[in-house]
Amino acid sequence: xxxxxxxxxxxxxxxxxxxxxxxxxxxxxxxxxxxxxxxxxxxxxxxxxxxxxxxxxxxxxxxxxxxxxxxxxxxxxxxxxxxxxxxxxxxxxxxxxxxxxxxxxxxxxxxxxxxxxxxxxxxxxxxxxxxxxxxxxxxxxxxxxxxxxxxxxxxxxxxxxxxxxxxxx
Amino acid sequence: xxxxxxxxxxxxxxxxxxxxxxxxxxxxxxxxxxxxxxxxxxxxxxxxxxxxxxxxxxxxxxxxxxxxxxxxxxxxxxxxxxxxxxxxxxxxxxxxxxxxxxxxxxxxxxxxxxxxxxxxxxxxxxxxxxxxxxxxxxxxxxxxxxxxxxxxxxxxxxxxxxxxxxxxx
DNA sequence: ACCACATACATGACAAGTCATGTATTGGAA
DNA sequence: TTCCAATACATGACTTGTCATGTATGTGGT
Numbered sequence: 194x195x196x197x198x199x200x201x202x203x204x205x206x207x208x209x210x211x212x213x214x215x216x217x218x219x220x221x222x223x224x225x226x227x228x229x230x231x232x233x234x235x236x237x238x239x240x241x242x243x244x245x246x247x248x249x250x251x252x253x254x255x256x257x258x259x260x261x262x263x264x265x266x267x268x269x270x271x272x273x274x275x276x277x278x279x280x281x282x283x284x285x286x287x288x289x290x291x292x293x294x295x296x297x298x299x300x301x302x303x304x305x306x307x308x309x310x311x312x313x314x315x316x317x318x319x320x321x322x323x324x325x326x327x328x329x330x331x332x333x334x335x336x337x338x339x340x341x342x343x344x345x346x347x348x349x350x351x352x353x354x355x356x357x358x359x360x361x362x
Numbered sequence: 363x364x365x366x367x368x369x370x371x372x373x374x375x376x377x378x379x380x381x382x383x384x385x386x387x388x389x390x391x392x393x394x395x396x397x398x399x400x401x402x403x404x405x406x407x408x409x410x411x412x413x414x415x416x417x418x419x420x421x422x423x424x425x426x427x428x429x430x431x432x433x434x435x436x437x438x439x440x441x442x443x444x445x446x447x448x449x450x451x452x453x454x455x456x457x458x459x460x461x462x463x464x465x466x467x468x469x470x471x472x473x474x475x476x477x478x479x480x481x482x483x484x485x486x487x488x489x490x491x492x493x494x495x496x497x498x499x500x501x502x503x504x505x506x507x508x509x510x511x512x513x514x515x516x517x518x519x520x521x522x523x524x525x526x527x528x529x530x531x
Numbered sequence: 532a533c534c535a536c537a538t539a540c541a542t543g544a545c546a547a548g549t550c551a552t553g554t555a556t557t558g559g560a561a
Numbered sequence: 562t563t564c565c566a567a568t569a570c571a572t573g574a575c576t577t578g579t580c581a582t583g584t585a586t587g588t589g590g591t
Contacts, residue, residue, distance in 0.1 A: 201424075201425065201427075204423075204424040204425055205424055205427070205431055205434075205435065207423075207424070208420060208423050208424040208435050209434070209435050211423070212435060212436075212437075213507060214503060214504065214507045215491070216494065216503060216506055216507065216510075217396055217400065217490075217491070217494075218416075218436070218437075219437075219507060219510045220389075220392065220393045220396050221393060221397070221437070221438065221577080221578075222437035222438070222514065223389065223393075223510050223513055223514055223517070224389045224390060224392075224393035224578090225438075225577090225578055225579070226514055226517035226518060227386055227389050227513075227517055228390070228546085228547075228578085228579085229517075229578095229579070229580090230517045230518075230521070231386065232546085232579090233521045234521060237521065237525075242546075242547090243546080243547075244546085244547070247387075251377060254373075254376075254377050254380070255370075255373040255374055255376070255377040256370065256373055258370075258374070259569080259570095260569075260570065261568085261569060261570080262374055265374075265378070266374065266377050266378050266381060267381075267387070268381075268387075268388075268390070268391035269390065269391065269394075269547085269548070269549095270548070270549060270550080271569080271570070271571095272548090272549080272550085272570085272571075272572075273547070273548065273549090274570095275569095275570060275571055275572075276571085276572080295556075295557070295568090295569080296555080296556060296557090296569095297555065297556045297557070297568065297569040297570065298556095298568095298569060298570080299569080299570070317525070320524065320525055321386075321524065322384070322386070324516065324519075324524040325385065325386075325516060328512060328513075328515075328516045329509075329512065329513075333509070334383060334385060335383065336505075336509075337385055337509050337513075338382060338383045338385065338388060340498075340502070340505075340506050340509070341385075341388045341392050343497060343498065344392055344396075344497075344498075344506075345391065345392055345395055346497075347493065347494060347497045348392070348395035348396055348398075348399045349395060349399075350493075352399070352402045352403060352406065355489065355490065355493040356406075356486070356489055390547080390548075393548090394547090394548055394549070397548085397549080397576085397577075398548095398549070398550090401549090401576085411576075411577090412576080412577075413576085413577075428539080428540095429539075429540065430538085430539060430540080438577085438578070438579095439578070439579060439580080440539080440540070440541095441540085441541075441542075441578090441579080441580085442577070442578065442579090443540095444539095444540060444541055444542075445541085445542080464538090464539080464586075464587070465539095465585080465586060465587085466538065466539040466540065466585065466586045466587070467538095467539060467540085467586095468539080468540070532591100533590100533591090534589100534590090534591090535588100535589090535590090536587105536588085536589090536590105537586100537587080537588080537589100538585100538586080538587075538588095539584100539585085539586080539587100540583105540584085540585085540586100541582100541583085541584085541585105542581100542582085542583085542584105543580105543581090543582085543583105544579100544580090544581085544582105545578105545579080545580085545581105546577105546578085546579075546580105547576105547577090547578080547579100548575100548576080548577080548578095549574100549575080549576075549577100550573105550574090550575085550576105551572100551573090551574085551575105552571100552572085552573085552574105553570105553571085553572085553573105554569100554570085554571085554572105555568100555569085555570085555571105556567105556568080556569080556570105557566100557567080557568075557569100558565100558566090558567085558568095559564100559565090559566090559567100560563100560564090560565090560566100561562100561563085561564085561565100
């Protein structure tokens with residue numbers, strides 16, 4: 194059998210090594226792992242979905258909010274909340290009413306059941322964050338967040354700008 | 363009107379500030395922005411999907427691979443590739459054949475058309491990575507990758523371990 | 532030689548995100 | 562005042578990711 198310069202295993206290893214420092218390639222895996230871990234914690238804490246948990250958390254901390262306000266806090270598209278909220282209302286976690294002053298807005302507020310669901314999940318989710326803080330120092334977490342800030346800024350740049358930028362450094 | 367201790371705007375601002383340093387909360391947004399940017403770049407580079415691009419890139423760099431090998435390099439579930447590959451074969455980008463020695467495996471290889479699609483997209487995607495390197499130094503990217511390593515290690519810890527860990531520090 | 536177990540893949544069911552589009556409501560300018 | 566643009570939300574269509582399960586194939590121990 195003709196022997197290639199590199200064996201297949203070596204080529205795979207080289208490819209893996211390159212991808213390891215490719216931030217773009219790392220993100221999906223890290224995100225998926227994070228979401229999976231959150232789902233497992235929530236499973237033990239009353240069976241909330243990730244979206245539901247975020248809604249309960251926001252409403253607990255910031256009081257009644259509109260859909261747009263929640264979407265802004267969570268940095269997600271408002272459609273995600275539009276879709277999740279009717280289910281949460283059906284479960285009795287929240288109330289939704291049109292705002293009296295601006296009838297386009299929905300005022301979303303916690304009910305007692307919502308508060309209880311939050312109270313059940315919160316201590317477990319707190320343990321998750323405490324676990325993270327055992328692995329990363331406060332400075333490291335700040336550094337991590339700073340890197341995310343700059344990354345997001347880069348990611349939101351218009352594509353055209355990036356494709357032409359090398360002309361004027 | 364009764365004046366709450368904090369105005370709604372203040373409460374929202376406080377909530378946003380807290381979430382800003384919450385790595386778990388930052389990840390979905392950063393990931394979504396990254397995927398969106400990648401999709402826009404690929405749109406200009408022949409209209410590949412992100413999954414297709416990754417397959418072409420891996421096969422170009424590492425030669426013919428099995429589905430499991432690609433999934434391992436890309437750190438994704440193999441099902442994602444199982445689903446994408448038949449479409450890519452239909453478009454003429456890849457060939458798929460059962461391995462002669464281990465008939466469970468599929469050998470996936472680039473065709474000429476696949477090589478051409480890669481050649482069309484690669485320079486544009488390279489510009490994306492170059493753009494990132496204008497914003498982050500090599501040391502910072504390494505640091506970023508190192509933080510991802512540690513984060514992923516944390517995220518893959520069994521949930522039980524994390525929930526009990528505070529007992530023995 | 533056989534049986535149990537592991538591995539590779541395909542596929543169904545689902546979650547979480549996006550963007551685009553349609554509708555009702557607001558608010559400002561002519 | 563009236564009308565047009567902007568805003569808030571709902572909803573359809575799509576992508577990327579998961580996990581669970583089923584089937585075919587390979588492997589190692591008795």
